[in-house]
Amino acid sequence: LTTSKVAAVIGTVEPLVAQRLGIPKGLQGGYRAINAYYHLLRRGDIKTLEDANRVLISSLDERKRGLARLNKRIDKRKLWKEWENHKPEADGNLQRHREQWAYKYTYWYRSERKKDALGYDGFVGSLRCAWGSIHEATAVLVAVNYFSARNMIVSECGMFAGEAILQDYRKRCSAFNNLNFAQRVQLTLLRKLHDLGCYIGATPDGIITRSNDKSCVEALEVKNHCPFQMYQNHKNPIRIVDKEPTESLPKSYIPQLQLEMFCIGFHCRSAILIRLTATKGSIIHRIHRNDEYIEIVLRRILKFFKNYVVAQKPPESNFGSNDRTLERIVELTHRIAEESSVIARIPHKDIQRCQPFNTPLLR
Structure with missing residues (x-):
């Protein structure tokens, strides 16, 4: 179980709870819990490093063939359609040109990347994932330049596996004895999950340390806000909408950030979230660790795994909505968001960008 599925497993994206947390409709839905359920049913695929290499890593030949197919498609199609310099219509409205530009951009993804090596399937959600992946390096560079x-x-990192925490404290009994009660409870819950075959891991976009104190670690997570929005019942349903990032922390990110801090280790007491827009600059948040929240998350993961995955029964819509722990998660989510702080705003002119050779960007 990785951080991308944790919100679905603990039930915070189910419609009833998501509405209370102010989570956008595009991130809500019971289908996310269903997807997480089937993901966990395949838990036997990866148990060792060799299994991970076999399942997750494509061969060099496969990557070369995929890149060749992608470049061949790109060469056949013009990726850009200017709209800023178009003459306005008779009514002075430039919106039509903007819609056409957005349509050209998104049509390229829908048609040319439908079944390409990157795996994007053509839906709007996949377009947003594509945007996030393409601009992830730029967002990390924001962190490098600022910190x-x-x-x-700012250091690169791989996956932090939950079993590494267990192994570390099994080897060092003295270290286990120094843990507080909340930390011991978390280890106990983690051990129960692993005994059931539910392995937990987190892959932050990086870690941040102080040059004079390497023991002080913060998780780094970056989010790129896609400027394309979906409008229903419209001839050109996808438009460009690029907004200033709000100072309030989006609550949908909190489960992921808290689990990342947990998987890095008990010494990780905070996380940095960077939200990057296309043309409105970036904002940097700091979120503090909440051990009570992490404990409840682990309990709900354990309950989900027992009630649905082990029983091989897909979760129902709004599952566990009467559970008192879910009510507490809602309260703690609001508190964590309120206690988070904005470190800085980076204006658009200070964002260091480089246009990739094979992907269109907003100018």
């Missing part, structure tokens, strides 16, 4: 100027180091 390196403040005597801090």
Whole structure:
């Protein structure tokens, strides 16, 4: 179980709860829990590093063939359609040109990347994933530029597996004895999950340390806000809508950030979230660890796994909505969001960008 599925498993994206948390409709839906359920049913595929290499990593030949197919398609199609310099219509409205530009961009993804090596299937959600993947390096560079100027180091990292925490404290009994009650409870819940075959891991976009104190670690997560929005019942349903990032922390990110801090280790007490827009700059948040929240998340993962995955019964809509722990998660989510802080806003002119050779960007 990775952080991308945790919100679905604990029930915070189910419609009844998501509405209370102010989670956008596009991120809600019981189908997410169903997807997580089937994902966990395949838990036997990866148990060792060799299994992970076999399942997750494509061969070099496969990657070369996929890239060749993608480049061949790109060469056949013009990716850009200007709209800023178009003459306005008789009514002075440029919106039609903007819609056409957005349509050209998204049509390219729907048609040319439908079954390509990157795996995007053509839906709007996949377009947003594509946008996030393409601009992830730029968002990480925002972190590098900001924190390196403040005597801090941004490092690349891989997956932090939950079993590494268990192995570490099994080897060092003295370290286990130094844990507080909340940390011991978390380890106990993690052990129960692993005994059932539910392995937990998190892959943050990086970690941040102080150059003079490497023991102080923060998780780094970046989010790229896609400027394309879906409008129903319209001739050109996808439009460009790029807004200023709000200072309030989106609550949909909290389960992922808290689980990342947990998987990194008990010494990780905070996380940095960078939200990058297409033309409105970036905002940097700091979120603090909440051990009570993490404990409840682990309990709900354990309950989901026992009630649905082990029983091989797909979860119903709004599952567990009468559970008192879910009510507590809602309360803690609001508190964590309120206690988070905005470190900085980075204006658009200070975002270091480089246009990739094979992918269109907003100018």
